[in-house]
Amino acid sequence: MQILDAKLLFKGSFQVRSKTEKIVIHHSASDINTSINDVHRWHQNRGWIGIGYHYLIYHNGDVYKGRPEWAVGAHAYQDAAHEANSNGIGICLIGNFDYQRPSDAQMKELLTLILNIRKRYPNLPVIGHKDLMATECPGQNFPWSDLYAKLQKEVIEVDLEKWMIEEGQTALKELTQKGLVNNPEQWQSEEKLVQAVPLYLLWIMINRLSSYKGD
Ligand SMILES: [Zn+2]
Structure with a gap:
């Protein structure tokens, strides 16, 4: 995915975050034309080194990097009991979702961004700022059930794909050992088994395995 860099200047250095346990979603509670430079300035006016979020998503779906992903956020x-600066990645969607809804482009990019982050931090839970402390953020109109349904679907698809690759590799190994496949290199060289094996192919392989009588 494309992540834009606004080349923000921070007034100080970042601290390395020692643990990463959650993704926290926010809204900017501001106009949809708010820019990353606006948020950066607001946060500096609070005495922070710069923007407190790790990512920002515009109304049109543009995704910007804020703090480095590994840094302690703000x-x-x-x-101390209600915080996620020390253990969370903060994503802010521009807009005020007490009054509006995020745009389709924003939600689409949010999903892509979460899946992208989960490549580095597998299975990271996604929560709202409101789940940590007394705030409405990211707003009453944030479509949680829609987001969770889409994430659940992705999790199932990724798991199924992983299972199909593993089963395909196991089946090929066994078929080769039993002499039922004499050109396993052809499978491997064409990288068929680093992709998910279609279910019908798995079925054929398993059938061949199960009908093999041995010697
Ligand atoms: Zn928030």
Whole structure:
């Protein structure tokens, strides 16, 4: 995915985050034309080194990097028991979702971004700022059930794909060992088994395996 860099200047250095346990979603609670430079300036006016979020998603779906993904954030802190600066990645969607809904482009890019982050931090839970402390953020109109349904679907598809690759590799190994496949290189060289094996092919392989009588 494309992540834009606004080349923000921070007034200080970042701290390395020692643990990563969640993704926290925010809204900017501002006009849809708010820019990353606006948010950066607002956060500097609070005495912070710069924008507190790790990512920002515009109304048109443009995704910007804020703080480096590995850095301690400044986006969710009430007290030591209610905070995620030390263990979370903060994503902010521009807009005020107490009054509007995020755009389709924003939600599409949010989903892509979450899946992208999960390549580096597998299975990271996604929550709202409101789940940590007393706030409405990311707003009453944020479509949680829609987001969770889409994430669940992706999880199932990724798991199924992983299962199909593993089963295909196991089946090929066994078929080769039993002499039922004499050109396993052809499968491997064409990279068929680093992709998901279509279910009908798995079925053929399993059938051949099960009908093999041995010697
Ligand atoms: Zn928030």
